[in-house]
Amino acid sequence: MLLYATRRFGLALLILIVAVTVMFLMIRAVPGDPVQIMLGPRATPELQARLTAELALDQPIWKQLLIFYGNLMQGDLGIDVFSGRSVTAIVFEQLPHTLALIFASILWSALLGIGLGAYAAAHPNTLIDRIAAALSVSFVAAPAFVVALLSLLIFAVHLQWFPAIGAGEGFWGRFDHLVLPAFAIGLSWVGYIARLVRASMLEVMGESHIRTARAFGIHERRVVMVYALRIAILPVVTVIGVGMGFLLSSAVFAEIVFARPGLGKLVIDSITTRNYPIVMGSVLISTGLFVVSTAMADLINAWLDPRARTAA
Amino acid sequence: MTDTLLEIDRLSVDYETARGDLKALRDISFDVRKGEIVGIVGESGCGKSTLISSILRLTAPNTRFRQGEVRFRGEDLLQLPERKMRDLRGADISIVFQDPMQTHNPVLSIGQQMLDIQHRSKASKADKRARAAQMLGAVGIPDPEARLDQFPHEFSGGMRQRIAIAMALMSEPDLLIADEPTTALDATLEVQIIERLQELQQEFDCAILFISHHLGVIAELCDRVVVMYAGAVVESGEVREIFHDPKHPYTRRLIDCDPGHIKERARVLPTIPGEVPDLANLPGGCIFRDRCDQAMPRCAAEVPPLEQLKDGHQAACWLNHKEAAE
Ligand SMILES: Nc1ncnc2c1ncn2[C@@H]1O[C@H](COP(=O)(O)OP(=O)(O)O)[C@@H](O)[C@H]1O
Numbered sequence: 018m019l020l021y022a023t024r025r026f027g028l029a030l031l032i033l034i035v036a037v038t039v040m041f042l043m044i045r046a047v048p049g050d051p052v053q054i055m056l057g058p059r060a061t062p063e064l065q066a067r068l069t070a071e072l073a074l075d076q077p078i079w080k081q082l083l084i085f086y087g088n089l090m091q092g093d094l095g096i097d098v099f100s101g102r103s104v105t106a107i108v109f110e111q112l113p114h115t116l117a118l119i120f121a122s123i124l125w126s127a128l129l130g131i132g133l134g135a136y137a138a139a140h141p142n143t144l145i146d147r148i149a150a151a152l153s154v155s156f157v158a159a160p161a162f163v164v165a166l167l168s169l170l171i172f173a174v175h176l177q178w179f180p181a182i183g184a185g186e187g188f189w190g191r192f193d194h195l196v197l198p199a200f201a202i203g204l205s206w207v208g209y210i211a212r213l214v215r216a217s218m219l220e221v222m223g224e225s226h227i228r229t230a231r232a233f234g235i236h237e238r239r240v241v242m243v244y245a246l247r248i249a250i251l252p253v254v255t256v257i258g259v260g261m262g263f264l265l266s267s268a269v270f271a272e273i274v275f276a277r278p279g280l281g282k283l284v285i286d287s288i289t290t291r292n293y294p295i296v297m298g299s300v301l302i303s304t305g306l307f308v309v310s311t312a313m314a315d316l317i318n319a320w321l322d323p324r325a326r327t328a329a
Numbered sequence: 330m331t332d333t334l335l336e337i338d339r340l341s342v343d344y345e346t347a348r349g350d351l352k353a354l355r356d357i358s359f360d361v362r363k364g365e366i367v368g369i370v371g372e373s374g375c376g377k378s379t380l381i382s383s384i385l386r387l388t389a390p391n392t393r394f395r396q397g398e399v400r401f402r403g404e405d406l407l408q409l410p411e412r413k414m415r416d417l418r419g420a421d422i423s424i425v426f427q428d429p430m431q432t433h434n435p436v437l438s439i440g441q442q443m444l445d446i447q448h449r450s451k452a453s454k455a456d457k458r459a460r461a462a463q464m465l466g467a468v469g470i471p472d473p474e475a476r477l478d479q480f481p482h483e484f485s486g487g488m489r490q491r492i493a494i495a496m497a498l499m500s501e502p503d504l505l506i507a508d509e510p511t512t513a514l515d516a517t518l519e520v521q522i523i524e525r526l527q528e529l530q531q532e533f534d535c536a537i538l539f540i541s542h543h544l545g546v547i548a549e550l551c552d553r554v555v556v557m558y559a560g561a562v563v564e565s566g567e568v569r570e571i572f573h574d575p576k577h578p579y580t581r582r583l584i585d586c587d588p589g590h591i592k593e594r595a596r597v598l599p600t601i602p603g604e605v606p607d608l609a610n611l612p613g614g615c616i617f618r619d620r621c622d623q624a625m626p627r628c629a630a631e632v633p634p635l636e637q638l639k640d641g642h643q644a645a646c647w648l649n650h651k652e653a654a655e
């Protein structure tokens with residue numbers, strides 16, 4: 018397991034380096050002089066030259082990349098041109114908001130989705146199964162930004178159950194502000210996960226080892242919750258791990274609709290102003306998040322499934 | 330009949346399919362006595378697995394019990410509430426299923442699974458573990474204590490089959506059902522497992538219902554044998570009787586294909602020209618007629634009943650009726 022974990026994280030690091038390099042080159046390939054856009058038309062040539070030198074934009078691209086990685090090793094993502102603050106500090110200030118939103122979304126949707134799916138699979142073709150199926154389909158069909166807008170209008174503006182905007186203060190304040198965005202992002206996942214778990218469960222429940230467990234009189238609840246679910250859940254873990262990218266993009270919508278601080282808002286704002294160091298920093302963190310979450314998914318699967326440990 | 334353990338009485342089971350009802354078992358009757366080893370033989374698809382899963386009511390969802398009883402110690406299992414049925418499973422009746430590669434849970438260690446099946450025992454976890462290791466040792470798995478922590482995929486097919494047998498015997502059941510426990514194994518392993526099964530049967534004194542399509546194994550192991558064809562019993566009796574004086578053309582053909590020596594296993598499974606009739610669309614008359622080289626006009630008209638020929642020897646063929654000899 019330890020060997021597996023080491024290797025898996027080595028791979029994750031490699032993926033991260035490739036992804037960040039590609040991203041770096043892509044951003045530099047966007048047409049237009051970034052310095053002019055950042056400083057505006059009335060900036061003096063001296064100021065422009067200083068910024069160009071500061072960002073190392075006058076260097077060949079490979080050297081820019083080396084400088085970027087060199088700084089990165091020291092945790093230095095550069096200085097924000099506008100505020101003069103360290104980009105690392107700005108990004109890490111926003112990161113917790115996004116992380117909280119994503120984890121809250123995954124947590125409630127995975128728990129509900131797995132429960133719903135497992136229950137439906139254990140009682141196939143009953144009324145509850147049908148209701149769950151109908152709900153799942155409508156949940157899947159609901160895009161996060163539509164749910165975000167509607168829930169904002171209904172629960173925040175009209176019913177005033179939850180606050181409409183911002184991130185809140187203190188534990189309960191933050192919790193309150195998290196409910197609606199997490200609901201909006203998670204809703205389509207509930208349906209998706211429920212359907213996935215149901216299909217996967219039905220398949221596993223038909224396998225012969227389940228019949229064996231029953232042939233020994235093991236209680237049906239244990240058969241479903243341990244003997245079957247532990248296998249049926251494997252594809253769900255992978256899907257959530259890989260779905261992290263998708264979750265991040267939903268988080269961008271939710272952060273904009275609910276005017277929440279977070280990486281999503283930061284990226285959108287800095288792209289429109291061509292604030293390179295901030296874009297690069299946010300992209301780096303998002304990519305890191307994605308790579309780490311897929312690696313985590315693989316590790317969880319390896320922990321759940323001994324066959325995966327030896328296979329890799 | 331105080332020493333009768335299991336009575337299958339006129340059991341008929343269908344599978345509901347898109348093509349209509351598939352008549353997997355028709356009017357099956359036979360007994361298993363205490364401490365006795367009964368073999369069931371027949372080609373693939375003749376309903377052996379359906380029969381044994383019906384006994385424990387662990388059948389596919391599309392199964393329909395149409396008629397008959399499965400009495401265990403006099404009680405009809407088909408009428409038992411699910412709760413009581415669960416109390417029997419793995420305690421009084423244990424099963425070793427057909428495919429050793431699929432029979433264990435792939436994500437739980439063997440030790441965990443062997444601990445779980447002792448859920449009725451009040452013993453401590455350490456005692457249960459010791460018992461599991463002892464059972465693994467009894468079926469010939471070396472270093473059992475250490476191997477408890479391993480997972481199914483770390484064992485060979487033969488080892489997994491031994492583990493399945495160890496698990497089935499752990500509760501010292503009155504009846505052990507083994508569905509082709511050696512079909513997936515090579516000949517040497519097969520002999521080893523059969524010998525081990527014989528020893529364990531002596532030790533635990535349980536009855537065994539042993540399913541195989543390898544006659545050599547049946548001859549070696551069993552007291553009595555039930556020959557099935559296309560979902561029906563065509564002949565049954567003492568092993569000696571059946572092998573020396575088969576009274577049904579199908580049994581005769583099986584014996585011709587597989588001379589019945591455990592160590593000279595036919596390389597290929599017994600093959601008899603022709604096909605098993607479509608169970609969803611059964612022809613009238615004798616079900617074996619299309620493949621029988623002794624068929625008579627009567628065979629097309631009437632189904633031959635399963636008749637008592639000698640003490641304990643039954644067959645369902647018109648050749649055994651006096652008028653056939655004329
Ligand atoms: N769940 C099922 N639905 C429909 N037909 C089935 C099902 N299970 C088995 N059968 C059919 O029933 C017949 C008997 O199968 P089985 O009991 O597995 O035979 P055996 O164990 O002797 O090979 C076969 O024709 C098989 O295809």
Ligand code: SF4
Nearest residue numbers: 615618621628646647
């Ligand atoms: S009844 Fe007729 S067809 Fe059937 S096995 Fe006997 S001889 Fe053959």
Ligand SMILES: [Mg+2]
Nearest residue numbers: 377378379427
């Ligand atoms: Mg079978």
